[in-house]
Amino acid sequence: MRLSAAPPRRLDAGRANLSVCPSAGEEGPIGPIHRVATNAFARCGARTYAGSRMTNASDLTPDVEDLEPVDSTIELDPDFDLADELAATRGWESEDDPEAVPTVGAMELAERHALRRVAGLSTELEDISEVEYRQLRLERVVLVGVWTDGSVQDAENSMAELALLAETAGSEVLEAIYQRRQSPDPATYVGRGKVDAIREIVEATGADTVICDGELAPSQLRNLEDRLKVKVVDRTALILDIFAQHAKSREGQAQVELAQLNYMKQRLRGWGGNLSRQVGGRVAGGAGIGGRGPGETKIETDRRRINTKISKLNRELKEMKGTRDTKRQERRRHKIPAVSIAGYTNAGKSSLLNRLTDAGVLVEDSLFATLDPTTRRTTTSDGRVYTMSDTVGFVRHLPHQLVEAFRSTLEEVADADLILHVVDGSHPDPEGQLAAVREVFAEIGASQVPELVVINKADAADPLVLARLLREEPHSVVVSAKTGEGMTDVLALVEGELPRPGVEFKALLPYERGDLINRLHQHGEIDSMEHTADGTIVAGRANEDLAGELASYAV
Numbered sequence: 001m002r003l004s005a006a007p008p009r010r011l012d013a014g015r016a017n018l019s020v021c022p023s024a025g026e027e028g029p030i031g032p033i034h035r036v037a038t039n040a041f042a043r044c045g046a047r048t049y050a051g052s053r054m055t056n057a058s059d060l061t062p063d064v065e066d067l068e069p070v071d072s073t074i075e076l077d078p079d080f081d082l083a084d085e086l087a088a089t090r091g092w093e094s095e096d097d098p099e100a101v102p103t104v105g106a107m108e109l110a111e112r113h114a115l116r117r118v119a120g121l122s123t124e125l126e127d128i129s130e131v132e133y134r135q136l137r138l139e140r141v142v143l144v145g146v147w148t149d150g151s152v153q154d155a156e157n158s159m160a161e162l163a164l165l166a167e168t169a170g171s172e173v174l175e176a177i178y179q180r181r182q183s184p185d186p187a188t189y190v191g192r193g194k195v196d197a198i199r200e201i202v203e204a205t206g207a208d209t210v211i212c213d214g215e216l217a218p219s220q221l222r223n224l225e226d227r228l229k230v231k232v233v234d235r236t237a238l239i240l241d242i243f244a245q246h247a248k249s250r251e252g253q254a255q256v257e258l259a260q261l262n263y264m265k266q267r268l269r270g271w272g273g274n275l276s277r278q279v280g281g282r283v284a285g286g287a288g289i290g291g292r293g294p295g296e297t298k299i300e301t302d303r304r305r306i307n308t309k310i311s312k313l314n315r316e317l318k319e320m321k322g323t324r325d326t327k328r329q330e331r332r333r334h335k336i337p338a339v340s341i342a343g344y345t346n347a348g349k350s351s352l353l354n355r356l357t358d359a360g361v362l363v364e365d366s367l368f369a370t371l372d373p374t375t376r377r378t379t380t381s382d383g384r385v386y387t388m389s390d391t392v393g394f395v396r397h398l399p400h401q402l403v404e405a406f407r408s409t410l411e412e413v414a415d416a417d418l419i420l421h422v423v424d425g426s427h428p429d430p431e432g433q434l435a436a437v438r439e440v441f442a443e444i445g446a447s448q449v450p451e452l453v454v455i456n457k458a459d460a461a462d463p464l465v466l467a468r469l470l471r472e473e474p475h476s477v478v479v480s481a482k483t484g485e486g487m488t489d490v491l492a493l494v495e496g497e498l499p500r501p502g503v504e505f506k507a508l509l510p511y512e513r514g515d516l517i518n519r520l521h522q523h524g525e526i527d528s529m530e531h532t533a534d535g536t537i538v539a540g541r542a543n544e545d546l547a548g549e550l551a552s553y554a555v
Helices: 037-043 054-059 082-088 104-114 128-133 152-169 192-205 218-228 235-246 250-265 298-333 349-357 400-405 407-414 430-444 463-472 487-497 514-523 544-553
Strands: 009-013 016-020 139-147 171-180 209-212 231-234 338-343 374-379 385-390 418-424 451-456 476-478 503-509 525-531 536-542
Touching (some): 139 152, 152 235, 171 192, 209 218, 231 235, 235 250, 235 400, 250 298, 250 400, 250 407, 298 407, 338 349, 338 407, 338 430, 349 385, 349 451, 400 407, 407 430, 418 430, 418 487, 451 463, 451 487, 463 476, 476 487, 503 544, 514 536, 514 544, 536 544
Parallel strands (some): 139 171, 338 418, 418 451, 451 476
Antiparallel strands (some): 009 016, 374 385, 525 536
């Protein structure tokens, strides 16, 4: 017996794919989904045999006597319900697609993690075969603080923040110690007896760095290193190192380098007396061309080179500031309101910007994760255009070198029409964060800008703390950038705080002036609109420039 030569077609019988040859008189699709396969094969007069490839049935002439029939009856699950199966797939489109194009922030985060230091791996090469597996190990540090005022909780919070800064910079914290004093010791920052105790801790733990929670004078750094026999850095140098690691833009890198050079200029030191070495009798054989001649010491040469580099960076930043000022003036000319997101570091400013504008900037649970400002254009519910900018985070005792170097960037906050002051509601001391940020606001001249306090991380905060903050800050709102809670309230408050056009108008605009209608939607407010045979009658408010163009159509 030769099987039918007609090409097979696929039958989707529920969850089974069957090869079915059509019958001569069959019309329309196959029967209901619960029909068993034997009925389908019976209509086409064919039988199913084991060992026969049905996809090539037209080319086969099997010996029917040697083949055994196969029971092809399919028993479907009686509990199967197509509606339930489709309902189970709801929400799949909202899940993250692994093949989706990553955002700029996601790529920067992956790059940062690829270069992160690894704990527990030595940098010393023990065998030549290990050269491909060497990785930069973490610095092992001991934290030292001086408690001069405030409560014990304040001192512990300060040390905890110093530990987070050290871990962000790429260190492994081994021990932390602080001392109660009226003021830091002018010679060694902590008392002499405490210096001996720190030296014992360093020797017992194998630490190679000591980090002090304060800005040390050059003499204090030198005395501590002489006594402890390990590297000593202060809080300012630690923050500068974090900024240097995370700065990405050309302007940000120049600002950080300028701050580092200003800090380093007063702290030049070397081992022994190598910075006191003098140039020989012949300039060409000593310092070379550009030296000051015989008698110039090494420290003088280094300081002069640092001053030259500082002057060059100041010139470059001045040119970059001109570009930023031009963009700011363009926004002012078009009367585009500006909203600036500011606050303590790791309070969730970038996450809030991503929620409100889909900016896609880098988000990471670390201090100073993003330094470069990001500005996005967005619109209100009624169509008005405004900009929203994310700025660098602040911290307690922010180094004045950084404030001066980032002044051009921080001016974005001072020139804004509204500041979204983000505070971490889950932090042990949110009031301290608010006070520290407002000190920087006063320093950059942003104290008079309208402020909306955004209490973030409501999903992880204590409800009692949130209630206390809402009571202390009347003009505030509770949100969660992670879950999206409160985002509607934030947008509503922002729209209410944005400056409104001050000139009222009523005009009859011809239909060919649709451009004016579009500009009114973007930069003005429309109270009423009526389409007539002669044109569109529009009433509302606009800024002075736009109102001047509408004056010729006034009614």
